[in-house]
Amino acid sequence: MHMADALISPAVGGAMLAVTAGLAVYSASKVKEEMDEKKIPLMGVMGAFVFAAQMINFTIPATGSSGHIGGGILLAILLGPYAGFLTMASVLLIQALFFADGGLLAYGCNVFNLGFWSCFVAYPLIYRWFTRKGLSARNISWGAIIGVVVGLQLGAFSVVLETLASGKTELPFSTFVLLMQPIHLAIGLVEGLITAAVVTFVWKARPEILAKTAIGAALGNLSLRKVLTALTIAVVLVGGGLSWFASANPDGLEWSMERVAGTAELEAPEGIHQSLADLQERTAFLPDYSFKSSDEEVGSVTVEETQASWPAVDAGTSVSGLVGGALTLGLAALIGLVISRSRKKAGSITAENAV
């Protein structure tokens, strides 16, 4: 579920980075305010724990496949929402840097998708609600399972929105949603069960660990109002960023369709396109609507330039473009080889001199 850089646009990436940065600064100040900076070593070690725990293969009975843990809600349960959010953010950063699990530009999106929903929505609104009357194996389990499932659904849906808003993929909204949500429902169920098992175990073995956060000492006053405020800000930022792009094209989507197709509606050719188009028609809630980015006007080789030569889109697929492309690649490889060879030679020369 980690988003890669290649699938997002700078607008979406930048907006989400801003949102995440804001949340992080807010969380850090809350942690400090509540004197929970003493928690920092706990946050660090728990972050390492989640990282390690994500590697554990949990065998799902009767299927033979294995499930894994994400960790957002678990961290929130153990550390409180603010510290949990920051910890999740650091785990994701390490994953992005060392394993390319999630891009750097997409980091903001990933922290939001995997951290915000679990720590600031699912934890306070679901888990805490279930355990409001006190901790018991039942409350914990239900709270964890439903919390994780909801958190993951929201996260998955965010991925859909972010990807489509970036406009790098042709996938229609409905199909995308139908793909993402059920898969993450299953993933969420498994993760929820695992989380429930772990939290229950901890609660039975060392209840004082959970008691600290259950009292709400570290929770502060996370009200629904604040959550909604944060969400609204996020939506405004993202929406604002995108509409800035869209406003350059007065009619937005209809416009791009018309210029590309010459007609406002496309006729689908036969074969797989036909069946997919039928599927799309049947499942779409918004049948005539499919997100397309309007970043065409930013690039140098744009659709409008070649309108006269429709349907051929000049994406550098003309001869000169291809030749130039090949030359560029060749040049890059050559320069790279030359540099590394000369460095190796210089290295061996100095080695000889040293001897």
Added chain:
Amino acid sequence: MSHHRVEVRDLYFSYPDGHEAIRNMSFSIYHGESVGIIGANGAGKSTLLMLLMGILFPDGGEIVVGDTRLTRKTMTMIRQRLGMVFQDPDDQLFMTTVRDDVAFGPRNFGLEEAEVEMRVEEALAQVGIPHLIDRAPFKLSGGEKRAAAIATVLSMKPDILIMDEPTSSLDPKSRRRVMELLKTFEHTKIITSHDLDMVLETCQRVIVISNGAVAADGNAVNILSDPELLDRCGLEMPLSLQNCPHCGCSKLSRDRF
């Protein structure tokens, strides 16, 4: 100098689950002494160390370091004078380079960066690993970690060194190195250990803890060559003092010290 003195007076401590870990413990440790604190597992050694460092607070009695009573208010000041080396060096090496770990203490004292760097180099030289200054802790061997952990405490220039099982899990050469290192320190040393041979070599005085109370307090050789006393406290004699495995003759009969 009085500020190197550690006094424990009528100390009592129980854990939340009711277990009485320390019962009416009293002793004094003077400037420059090397004291080994020994006892069976669960006797209260670790608890005592935590009380000395102010990680736990006693239910009764008091701890006086120099002329200052250990309270929540005086804790920070006293901790500048006591340096504790943990049993597991990984708990103490929490930064990403050895340099940052050794510098952690001095930096928290607010020292100038130039002074910090000097202290770091000094401390690492003292423990014999100046070349590891930029190494990441996960790349250190057991002995190197132990040395680095000691350096992290040395850089704070404490008057009193407290060490929890300094030779545990070390291979023989590393153990020997740590022991030689300990012998060079002029600080007041309080060492807990199961390694009775090491205690015999490095400490002049031994306090035996049994069931949360002081069972014996005196000269190291005397206590460690008293098999009945040691047996009563759940211990046995150091291997170097036990009867020769070949001929069975007692090593105590010879004048070793």
Added chain:
Amino acid sequence: MQNSLHQMRLLDELARRPNSINNLHPLTKLLTTLAYLVVVVSFGRYEISALLPLVFYPVILLAFTDLPIGEIMKRIGWTLPFIIGLGIFNPLFDHQTVSVLGFSISQGWLTFLSIFIKCVLTVAAGVLLIATTGMDKLGSALRMLRVPKIFVLQLLLTYRYISVLGNELARMLRAYSLRAPGHKGIKREAWGSFTGNLLLRSFDRAQRVYAAMCLRGFSGDYHAGRMNPPERREMIFILGWLAFFIAARIYDLPAWLGSLLTGVIS
């Protein structure tokens, strides 16, 4: 698990070698990488050859640092499945066709190729960043960007303890597998206890680390130590690359190059 630890160790080691790129100020590399990512990702979905000149950045950096290209390839490989999974829909759903050298293919293939190239470039840039900078220097760079101290310190702690906990987990998994031969993972009955045990051990370790930190004067504040201010060569590095990125973004360099060549020939 061991594999992941090994990966992290490897990258950390690579970053510690002294060479011209590694010695650069971490903030320089961070900002250049971010600028690169923004530029790469900002290319339109149909621009392919215009995108290609940006390959110079990773190639040149690679050449100067002797980074094993396999590390980059590996990570591209890990990222590709999801990208391909989503991207493959492009040729299927895009009903426009385009003619390439006389063949008529779905436009979606172009966008797919575009995504693919962007994936390669962005992953390469990310790997280059961490493999030339290392985590602790990156932490200092983040501090310079005014990222909250709490976050940076706990990021470094997380990084530090991943290897410790990873080894503990490896031992636990080994012990488990010796008593559950043939099992590929933790079975349902042990989900809670196995993970819970690791959690409790981690929790206890955190307490000890906290004690160790307090005993050395920790009170919540984090002092990072001195960081050399950026030198002039850093500015040259950033500005030089930035100029190149922008030029490559605005002008379709390969097309120009190609037309030069074809113009010469014809």
